[in-house]
Amino acid sequence: MDRLTGFLNRTAFLKELNKIINSGTSTPFALLFIDLDGFKQVNDSLGHEVGDKVIKETAARIASLSQGGFPICRWGGDEFLLAYTFSTPEDIEPFTQQLIDIINLPHQVSQSKTWVGASIGIALYPQHGTHYDTLIQNADMAMYQQKRIEKGKVGYFNDSLRLKIIRERFLSDRLVTAIDDNELRLVFQPIVRNKTEDVVGVEALLRWNLDGEEISPVEFIPIAEQYGMIKNIGLWVVEKACQQIIDLSGKGKDLTVSINVSTIQFQDIDFVAHVKALMTRLSFEPSRLHIEITESVFAADKTALINQIKALQELNIKISIDDFGTGYSSLASMQNLGVDIVKIDKSFIDEIHSSGSNIVHAVLQISQSIGYQVVAEGVETIDQVEALNRIGVHYLQGYYFSKPLEVEQLTHYLNDHL
Secondary structure, rough: OOOHHHHHHHHHHHHHHHHHHHOOOOOOEEEEEEEEEEEHHHHHHHHHHHHHHHHHHHHHHHHHHHHOOOOEEOOOOEEEEEEEEEEHHHHHHHHHHHHHOOOOOOOEEOEEEEEEEEEEEEEEEEOOOOOOHHHHHHHHHHHHHHHHHHOEEEEEOHHHHHHHHHHHHHHHHHHHOOOOOEEEEEEEEEEEEEEOOOEEEEEEEEEEOOOOEOOOOHHHHHHHHHHHOOOHHHHHHHHHHHHHHHEEEEEEEEOOOEOOOOOOHOOOHHHHHHHHHHHHHHOHHHHHHHEEEEEEHOOHHHHHHHHHHHHHHHHEEEEEEEOOOOOOOOOOHHHOOOOOOOOEEEHHHHOOOHHHHHHHHHHHHHHOOOEEEEEEEEOOOOHHHHHHHOOOEEEOOOOOOOOEHHHHHHHHHHHHHH
């Protein structure tokens, strides 16, 4: 038995589950993998004594719904397994909702209250496995995926999820060696000045060719973040981009380079020091480096965010807010951040002849009043170019001028346009 909760421990639960499976019963059951949301924050901020109290009370709440009818296990620190026998599959949803609701109730701690939630993954016997190892693994996969999509909900295992997890693990294994295996490269999209269309800079974009397959950044960047590889890859991007701009400068092409930086990377306390060391080692002029951060950083500690921005600006590096208007920020909050450049998201440029025009006008007006430059992203047609020029947006970027170019293509492009 688990001493804190009175539930079965792992060994006892596996024996019980194995007994049910090997009994020859044809009764289906659902294996629920329950993971508490927010427990780590409670444990870290209020201490282990409070954490133990929350676990104990949560276990009592789960037990109150089971009425001794099915085995329950404390699988890990804040994880529980429960084998729920049902008459029809329709019984599962109301039961799991009861579980989530009762776990969500507040816990009294001294004179205040604290809360945890629950995300649940479900594997069904026998559809999703006829061995306890398979069932647990599949329920765990379903829970893990559900937490990534939306916490506090229930997710069911299915074959497409299994294939997705297998591919994710394959990509994560290969991504570890992608730099050493020369599989990563950068492509560059030109940024031009409005009206004159002079090329003033490029945005560096990361690409991964794995055994002849181009893996989308939309797929591999989240994997790099999830498995702790984004910092190393991100610094490689900064170094590679700056080095390639140095090579172009040697050919008489004086450009800035914009580099997307992951929220995880930007929040790293050592990030500024690493970038400074790179600038020194490469003898790269910091004012030519533009660090692009997405609006997701607004969800983090605002004070820490401002400190990182100021530290980079003290090195003379420019800071851009990418995809502006699609996330957490507002025009009012932009004033406090002190960034240098605002990049308006493509979705507003697509609507430039209707509602998007008002957004672009407002961003430009406020940006000019506080000294920001404005870049319109995703420009694809001459009509958009003309409308943005009339409004007075400073810089334009998009397929109308050029798709992202390989290094060799960029050299030819610049020879034609500079």
